[in-house]
Amino acid sequence: MKWKRTMLPVFSAMLTFVLILNACSNGNGNSSGNGTSSTETNAQPSSANTEMKKELKTEEGAKLVVWETKDQLEFVKEVGKKFEEQYGVPVTVKEVGADKEQSDRLATDGPAGLAADILTLPHDHIGLNAKAGLILPNDYFEEETRTSSTESAVTASTFEGVLYGYPKAVETYALLYNKDLVPSPPTTWEDIIEFSKTFNDPTNNKYTIMWDLGSFYYSYIFYSSLGGYIFGKEDTDTSDIGLNNDGAIKGLTYFKKLKSALPLNSGDITGDVKSQLFQQGKLAFNIDGPWAISSFRDKVNFGVVSLPKFPSGEQSISFSGVKSYCVNAYSKYPNAARLFAHFATSKENQLLDYKMTGIIPANSEAAEDPIIQQDPYISGFYQQFTHSNPMPSIPEFDYVWEPTDGALVSIWNNDADPKTTLDTAVETIKQKLQLKK
Structure with a gap:
């Protein structure tokens, strides 16, 4: 999909409303929406947070909803099956238009408890959603994400020094x-x-x-x-x-x-x-x-x-543009959502996404895999991506x-x-x- 100009006044107005709502509700912009404290579910974005890393477990009775665009539905359903087999957490995938539509809906449905646990955001939406307290930092898997993803993808998925996204595709x-x-x-x-x-x-x-x-x-x-x-x-x-x-x-x-x-x-x-x-x-x-x-x-x-x-x-x-999975700050199951976002963007699953939909992986090992490098089309785009700057x-x-x-x-x-x-x-x-x- 061609990257579009997405910073629209209507969206900004909705985010302003959410900022005020968050400030009134908890003052930290990172409400989990499930009655638990931020220290239990919303770890600060630091690789030094070793204690949380040892204790991360999926919540009892966790079940996840993922918003995705039409072209990605079958891929996410396949990954959802694999995730449930491995972790015992069922995943429902719902089609929600283009990425801008997901952002718009998150601004209203997130605080209302109606949004998906995981959604896909183009990188130029991450800053707005982070500032409004609508998405959680990629804290638990931060180190692995920084190591496994291309540098440009990590930079694009970061806002004010904090990594929020789990990069999945570049273009x-x-x-x-x-x-x-x-x-x-x-x-x-x-x-x-x-x-x-x-x-x-x-x-x-x-x-x-x-x-x-x-x-x-x-x-x-x-x-x-x-x-x-x-x-x-x-x-x-x-x-x-x-x-x-x-x-x-x-x-x-x-x-x-x-x-x-x-x-x-x-x-x-x-x-x-x-x-x-x-x-x-x-x-x-x-x-x-x-x-x-x-x-x-x-x-x-x-x-x-x-x-x-x-x-x-x-x-x-x-x-260049980067698309990342992000975790809804109001998710009832933030740990399970973190785990899914990380799982879905592994080398194995990004290569599966490429085979099913033709995406260019954000995972550096996946991008260097022979199946990508020998693709007569995707390899050329990836080479240009190494000579690109993410849109601000x-x-x-x-x-x-x-x-x-x-x-x-x-x-x-x-x-x-x-x-x-x-x-x-x-x-x-x-x-x-x-x-x-």
Whole structure:
């Protein structure tokens, strides 16, 4: 599933209400919802908490509910059966829309005691839910999770230094190429520009490369790869904005140069147009994500590789997303829920998830397993994931999208000066941040 902009005002308003509710009810933002004290069920996020680690047991009479999206239902049902066989705890799986819907429902159903014990959250929802006291820290299995998961997945599943998620899957976009048109994939952007000189034929709708270039999500690579950044301190310090520094200006200047390989305005490049041309053999390179594999698998002879490098040798750094299981802070069975979240994200079960649904594992051993590395599609996305940055998880990131999208369109369509355009975009972001204060 393509990562979406999820920091919505309605959701934030609901979380504000929950924050007030939690403050009135217990003052610690980590109510277990079952009448027990926080020291019994909600251990502090520290690997030094050895005492709790020795005593963790599933609660007597425990039974769990898991919320999952449609594409993951059969996998979780299978894992639920294995979990019950091993621990004697039955697991019911309920379909709940997309990840945003799970967050929205948790904000209201959690305090009401109606939410699932375990749910899946995209990493950019973890901060909001943690701040509202809706999810428990990944405390008991923290050390194992940090050791077994990729570093980026752990970073993305952490908020204000506390690990909350149990990472299960990662995603980013990469370069899809038509093997019938390009037997050997390019390694640099210059290779693509050179290829376009003989391949492009706009009169016959033949183009070298396409991506949603007016979207900050996809064109982040031109902001980030040469030294630009969003916020300081790993995208947590909003007083330090690096979207108009020398690296970002250099990257967007190069972005502008690529119009010679794609002589269209941003509005002419829709997802449908791009997909159709790639299927018809009229598009050599398509920047897309793993969610597109099913659309092309039986229609195009294609491969997937990391995004091209810049002329000076820098890797293209893409945006990435991480999905994690999280434990509802109001669960009646928090220990059993912790155990299930850990169990479901083991190497064995992430490889099972890959076989059943095609996910890219967050578990580093699973990702390095031959079955993943030999997959002609997933291996390419995973390689790009190692050259990616998780999208910021702080709410202020929502103010970045519109100004950066606008800057991309102005630079590409109107030949605008990158420095002037980026300065304007950053000033707009600062004004939005100031209004928030």
